[in-house]
Amino acid sequence: MTSRSRDPEDLLGEAHAGDRAALARLLSIVERGGEPSQALARLVYVSAPPYTLGVTGAPGAGKSTLANRLIASARGGWPSGEPVAQVAVLAVDPSSPFTGGAILGDRVRMQDHATDPSVYIRSMATRGHLGGLALAVPDAVRVLGAVGIPLVIVETVGVGQMEVDVAAAADTTVVVVTPGWGDSMQANKAGLLEVADVFVVNKADRPGVREARRDLEQMLDLSAPSDWRPPVVDTVASTGDGVADLWAAVDRHRAHLLSSGRLAGRRRERLAQELRRVVTARVLERAQAVTSGAAYEAAVAAIDEGSLDPYEAAGRLLGD
Amino acid sequence: MTSRSRDPEDLLGEAHAGDRAALARLLSIVERGGEPSQALARLVYVSAPPYTLGVTGAPGAGKSTLANRLIASARGGWPSGEPVAQVAVLAVDPSSPFTGGAILGDRVRMQDHATDPSVYIRSMATRGHLGGLALAVPDAVRVLGAVGIPLVIVETVGVGQMEVDVAAAADTTVVVVTPGWGDSMQANKAGLLEVADVFVVNKADRPGVREARRDLEQMLDLSAPSDWRPPVVDTVASTGDGVADLWAAVDRHRAHLLSSGRLAGRRRERLAQELRRVVTARVLERAQAVTSGAAYEAAVAAIDEGSLDPYEAAGRLLGD
Numbered sequence: 287m288t289s290r291s292r293d294p295e296d297l298l299g300e301a302h303a304g305d306r307a308a309l310a311r312l313l314s315i316v317e318r319g320g321e322p323s324q325a326l327a328r329l330v331y332v333s334a335p336p337y338t339l340g341v342t343g344a345p346g347a348g349k350s351t352l353a354n355r356l357i358a359s360a361r362g363g364w365p366s367g368e369p370v371a372q373v374a375v376l377a378v379d380p381s382s383p384f385t386g387g388a389i390l391g392d393r394v395r396m397q398d399h400a401t402d403p404s405v406y407i408r409s410m411a412t413r414g415h416l417g418g419l420a421l422a423v424p425d426a427v428r429v430l431g432a433v434g435i436p437l438v439i440v441e442t443v444g445v446g447q448m449e450v451d452v453a454a455a456a457d458t459t460v461v462v463v464t465p466g467w468g469d470s471m472q473a474n475k476a477g478l479l480e481v482a483d484v485f486v487v488n489k490a491d492r493p494g495v496r497e498a499r500r501d502l503e504q505m506l507d508l509s510a511p512s513d514w515r516p517p518v519v520d521t522v523a524s525t526g527d528g529v530a531d532l533w534a535a536v537d538r539h540r541a542h543l544l545s546s547g548r549l550a551g552r553r554r555e556r557l558a559q560e561l562r563r564v565v566t567a568r569v570l571e572r573a574q575a576v577t578s579g580a581a582y583e584a585a586v587a588a589i590d591e592g593s594l595d596p597y598e599a600a601g602r603l604l605g606d
Numbered sequence: 607m608t609s610r611s612r613d614p615e616d617l618l619g620e621a622h623a624g625d626r627a628a629l630a631r632l633l634s635i636v637e638r639g640g641e642p643s644q645a646l647a648r649l650v651y652v653s654a655p656p657y658t659l660g661v662t663g664a665p666g667a668g669k670s671t672l673a674n675r676l677i678a679s680a681r682g683g684w685p686s687g688e689p690v691a692q693v694a695v696l697a698v699d700p701s702s703p704f705t706g707g708a709i710l711g712d713r714v715r716m717q718d719h720a721t722d723p724s725v726y727i728r729s730m731a732t733r734g735h736l737g738g739l740a741l742a743v744p745d746a747v748r749v750l751g752a753v754g755i756p757l758v759i760v761e762t763v764g765v766g767q768m769e770v771d772v773a774a775a776a777d778t779t780v781v782v783v784t785p786g787w788g789d790s791m792q793a794n795k796a797g798l799l800e801v802a803d804v805f806v807v808n809k810a811d812r813p814g815v816r817e818a819r820r821d822l823e824q825m826l827d828l829s830a831p832s833d834w835r836p837p838v839v840d841t842v843a844s845t846g847d848g849v850a851d852l853w854a855a856v857d858r859h860r861a862h863l864l865s866s867g868r869l870a871g872r873r874r875e876r877l878a879q880e881l882r883r884v885v886t887a888r889v890l891e892r893a894q895a896v897t898s899g900a901a902y903e904a905a906v907a908a909i910d911e912g913s914l915d916p917y918e919a920a921g922r923l924l925g926d
Contacts, residue, residue, distance in 0.1 A: 324917040331915035424916075557916070558906045562897045564920040569889035577882045586878045595651035596877070597644040600884040 294326045301433040306406060309433055313408055316425045327425055329432070335553065336374075336431035339536060340456030341441045342449060342478070347462040348488040350377070351523035352532075353441045354398060357405055359533035360437055366537060372435045374406040376426055378419055378452055379443045406435065421567060423452050424560050447477070454481035455556050457549060458539045460532070462486045463502070465494030479505050482516045484535045490520035490528065514542055576603040614646045621753040626726065629753055633728055636745045647745055649752070655873065656694075656751035659856060660776030661761040662769060662798070667782045668808040670697070671843035672852075673761045674718060677725055679853035680757055686857060692755045694726040696746055698739055698762045698772055726755065741887060743772050744880050767797070774801035775876050777869060778859045780852070782806045783822070785814030799825050802836045804855045810840035810848065834862055896923040 294315065300308035315322050339356070341349050353375055363369040399405040410419060410426060423440060430438050440456055442449035453459055461482035487498045502518050517535045521528035543549040576582060585603060588594035600606075614635065620628035635642050659676070661669050673695055683689040719725040730739060730746060743760060750758050760776055762769035773779055781802035807818045822838050837855045841848035863869040896902060905923060908914035920926075 324915075327915040327917050331909060332912040334912070554906060554910050557909045558902075561902070561906055561909065561916045561919055561923075562893075564916045565897050565923060566890070566893045568920050568924060568926075569893045570886070573882075573886045573889045577885050582878075582881070586874060586881055589651060589877045589881065590874050592652040592654070595644075595647040596881045596884045597647050599881055600888050603881075603885060604888060606888070 294322070294329055298329060298429075298432060301429075304403065309406065309429075310408070312429050312433075313410070313426055316422050316429060317410060319422065323422075323425065326429065330425070330428040333428070333432040335428060336436050336438045337540065338427055338456040338458075339437065339439045340453035340459040340481075341439060341462060342453035342459070342481075343462030343486075343488075344464070344467065345444050347464050347467070348523045349441050349443070349462050352460075352462060352486065352488060352521065352529070353377075353439050355521075355523055355526055355529040356439060356533065356536075357399060357407075359529060360439075361402065361404065364537050364540070365534045366541065370437050372404040372406070373437045373439065374408070374430045374435045375439045375441060376423065376430075377407070377409045377441050377443075378423055378449065379409060379411060406430070418448075420448055420451060420563055421560075424455060424556075450477055450481055455559070457543060457552065458483045458536050460484045460486055460536065462488050463498060464489045465492045465498045467498055467501075475505070479509060483514065483539045484532070485516050485518040486521050486532055487518060488521050488523050491522045491525075495520060513546065514539065572604070614642070614649055618649060618749075618752060621749075624723065629726065629749075630728070632749050632753075633730070633746050636742050636749060637730060639742065643742075643745065646749065650745070650748040653748070653752040655748060656756050656758045657860065658747055658776040658778075659757065659759045660773035660779040660801075661759060661782060662773030662779070662801075663782030663806075663808075664784070664787065665764050667784050667787070668843045669761050669763075669782050672780075672782060672806065672808060672841065672849070673697075673759050675841075675843055675846055675849040676759060676853065676856075677719055677727075679849060680759075681722065681724065684857050684860070685854045686861065690757050692724045692726070693757045693759065694728070694750045694755045695759045695761060696743065696750075697727070697729045698743055698760060698769065699729060699731060726750070738768075740768055740771060740883055741880075744775060744876075770797055770801055775879070777863060777872065778803045778856050780804045780806055780856065782808050783818060784809045785812045785818045787818055787821075795825070799829060803834065803859045804852070805836050805838040806841050806852055807838060808841050808843050811842045811845075815840060833866065834859065892924070 294312065297308045297312050301312055312326065315326050341353055341356075343349050357373055357375065360370045360373040399407065408426075410423060427438050427440065440453060442453045459481050461478050461484070463478075463485065465487065467487075485502050487495055487502070489495075499518055499520070506515060506518075517538075519528060519532045519535050521532055523529065543552065581603060585594060585599040589596055589599055614632065617628045617632050621632055632646065635646050661673055661676075663669050677693055677695065680690045680693040719727065728746075730743060747758050747760065760773060762773045773781075779801050781798050781804070783798075783805065785807065805822050807815055807822070809815075819838055819840070826835060826838075837858070839848060839852045839855050841852055843849065863872065901923060905914060905919040909916055909919055
């Protein structure tokens with residue numbers, strides 16, 4: 287099963303035929319970034335994107351366990367009856383070192399789904415290149431789509447701005463809270479409210495679940511009216527309680543996006559945002575490149591001597 | 607006294623001759639940014655910079671009162687006997703709206719020094735253009751130097767990163783704390799320690815001054831050895847107690863920079879940082895410019911249709 291090919295086009299073909307090693311190599315190319323990753327992008331953006339489900343929430347809220355349960359739900363097909371041939375999970379952890387391999391949560395899940403060739407699980411980190419995961423994750427999602435996987439769950443470990451952004455760049459975004467969440471996530475409440483399509487109160491066997499739900503409903507009452515009000519679903523991911531309801535809520539949101547014609551608009555907006563990020567990363571790379579080396583040192587010296595000002599110097603360095 | 611000239615070269619001549627209205631207009635040009643400001647930079651970076659004294663610390667620490675006292679000290683000349691012909695204060699407030707005029711603290715000080723033609727006090731804000739105050743303040747300092755003012759006190763209202771950066775871009779940086787400061791500034795302690803050349807424990811007539819001093823000395827004990835250990839000076843800015851000691855400490859730091867030859871290196875590093883900021887602001891402006899408008903919309907549509915990928919699109923938009 288180990289792929290020897292180095293050509294991304296060949297790797298895509300092999301991955302499409304079910305070679306998981308080839309798929310892993312493609313995603314490693316994305317993680318490493320740079321020219322090879324951009325060459326790969328050229329090949330995968332021609333395919334339609336997969337349906338993406340973002341899962342975010344505070345660390346310890348049970349997102350991994352929930353994602354694990356959602357894999358099982360997805361393997362049973364959409365509640366509407368439509369089958370889901372394959373499902374992938376991208377576990378995004380900006381704080382974990384770049385390993386090119388699986389982290390603990392993955393290994394647990396991989397055991398659960400090890401015998402299922404239709405499930406693919408992968409951690410994502412980056413080598414800290416500019417733009418980082420915010421650029422790598424959408425590309426990875428496209429790779430998964432291009433090899434024929436129709437549903438991708440993107441799970442982030444925390445609620446930092448980058449993680450919320452990554453999870454929000456999904457067709458349906460699930461925000462996971464737990465009883466007592468209000469205190470711990472005060473700072474980012476508004477941001478989470480804004481991106482949520484579905485709320486989950488996980489660990490709903492614990493005290494405080496009613497208060498957590500009331501808190502969410504009150505926030506929703508106060509937010510701007512829209513044609514989709516995020517439902518609030520109680521789950522106990524560890525036992526599986528409520529997961530069928532969550533899967534049904536995701537399906538309803540998907541049906542809403544499709545019937546209202548909003549899916550296309552949402553994806554267009556996401557691409558616009560993605561392109562903005564690529565442009566920004568590229569100009570910042572350029573800024574970094576011109577602010578080191580001999581020409582830069584010479585420019586600083588010239589300013590110091592009074593023969594050049596910083597604006598003229600910047601223009602010269604950038605070739606403007 | 608009102609200057610009618612619009613030409614920056616004429617304004618500089620008038621300001622050098624003592625026309626405060628001309629100087630005010632020059633600083634407004636800097637605040638507004640853009641082409642006129644860059645044209646002005648061309649004229650002022652030929653002059654040697656003035657000696658700059660940065661004053662930063664938490665809001666309410668008494669920085670304005672202290673700066674006011676330092677004006678009076680400076681008017682008596684350096685403790686070494688060297689006279690200070692003129693002194694300017696730039697009060698930098700990123701949170702205040704762009705007014706082109708004075709804020710309350712200035713007006714109080716202006717009353718104190720209203721009859722002294724050798725003192726110039728000015729608030730700085732910006733119209734929120736990219737780079738903002740981090741670019742405008744060094745340019746304003748250069749304008750003040752170019753019109754013959756040998757000493758500029760740059761005072762920032764808070765301890766946000768930008769404010770610390772601005773105050774740290776000085777020849778001598780004074781960090782003002784008060785008894786009990788440790789709790790309120792926990793988050794930024796390390797950052798403040800790093801930039802301080804002189805520490806002031808202001809409001810030293812209040813309880814807790816000994817603890818505040820001990821706290822600072824312990825932090826200094828733990829920091830990397832250097833040929834300058836920031837002295838800790840107690841002041842009561844409201845009565846003037848200890849201000850002579852502070853002024854003497856500033857003078858000692860200045861003498862240290864001059865005798866060790868470090869002043870030149872420090873200024874060179876600052877210019878390098880400044881040039882990096884200008885380059886970054888310029889590339890981000892470019893990113894912003896190319897991510898709106900028809901070409902951008904067309905690129906997004908092409909990615910959406912699968913005929914273009916984001917990296918190729920970014921390259922085309924940036925003309926790479």
